[in-house]
Amino acid sequence: MCSGGCAKCLGIALIPLAILSVLANILLFFPGGTVLENNEHITDEVWYFGGIVGAGVLMIFPALVFLGLKNNDCCGCCGNESCGKRFAMFSSILFAAIGFVGAGYCFIISAVGINKGPKCLTRNGAGWDYPFDNGNYLTNTSSWSQCEEPADIVPWNLTLFCLLLIMSGVQAVLCAIQAINGLMATICGDCKCCGCCGGDGPV
Template sequence: MCSGGFAKCLGISLIPLAIVCVLCNILLFFPGGTSVETEHITVQVWYCGGILGSGLLMIFPALVFLGLKNNDCCGCCGNESCGRRFAMLSSILFAAVGVAGAGYSVIVSAVSINHGPQCVININGTEKEWGYPFLNGDYLSNTDIWTTCLEPIDAVSWHLSLFSVLLVMGLIQIALCAVQVVNGLLACLCGDCCGGGDGAV
């Protein structure tokens, strides 16, 4: 497969991943599937790792990768493939943007998974207030303490599931963008891979 065609496959793969990340981040604004006051939404949700990092920032490299297959640069300095090589080189820069965006989402997700959700808890058996009962991350290995969160119902599983999806999707996006960095470097250094002398990447 030509390097341009391979990049297009990577771009096609990145788009649904970005959409999933945006949807997950939006759902996190409704803990347990319910609407709550804005100050009661887990703080890491407001960092919008899935919307900005793995979502919007990932659209740019995805579109660039998609366009590499049909790149029709006219060349430069008398070299017909020069323009295409430059396009592949520029794709490396956009891949770096994708890595940065997905990396941001991964960090936010990892921190949020460790801290746990904000929810209603008992203070002294009678009073209730919103707080973060799992800041030490113990709830990950002990599901029995999930009942500490009284409201919203299923807030812990909702939080953990969606941020876990964001974490995994971000790691996959980083891997795909890293593959394009290697693909772009090989295309720049080695040139054509399709044969036939048409200069297609």
């Protein structure tokens, strides 16, 4: 298929990932499914809006651009460089870079959040603090009992941050694929009949 069709598929895949990332970040504001009276008790990494801004808002723009690339008739550009198809594919590389940066931001924030652990009311009387260090709680589930409140805060934060980590990783890969796809289309044209790729039909 044409590179525009490939871009459309990538755009379709990015949109639900962006929406799910936003929802996951929002749920992190309600640790353990509860509403905290003091916002300072929410884990710091949640306030960096990795899922809302990085994997969410910044990902919507590339997704919409990728979807729009299919609107032009693929083989209608053959022999007609003024149609702007190659420029459109080149511009998609720039948007793919924006999406990659957004996904990378969310990935890093999520990784830090997982390694640091949640902020909670500890059993040792230290008040609201981070009882875990350097991800040591990941292999020692018995240490989760150090957090008294909110209930189930450790699995809650761990699950949502892991989801953000996975989804942002997938988004980064998809944006990288489109960057390669856009580069090839910029150099060779969107269809085989358009230039150096050879052949008689659409890719």
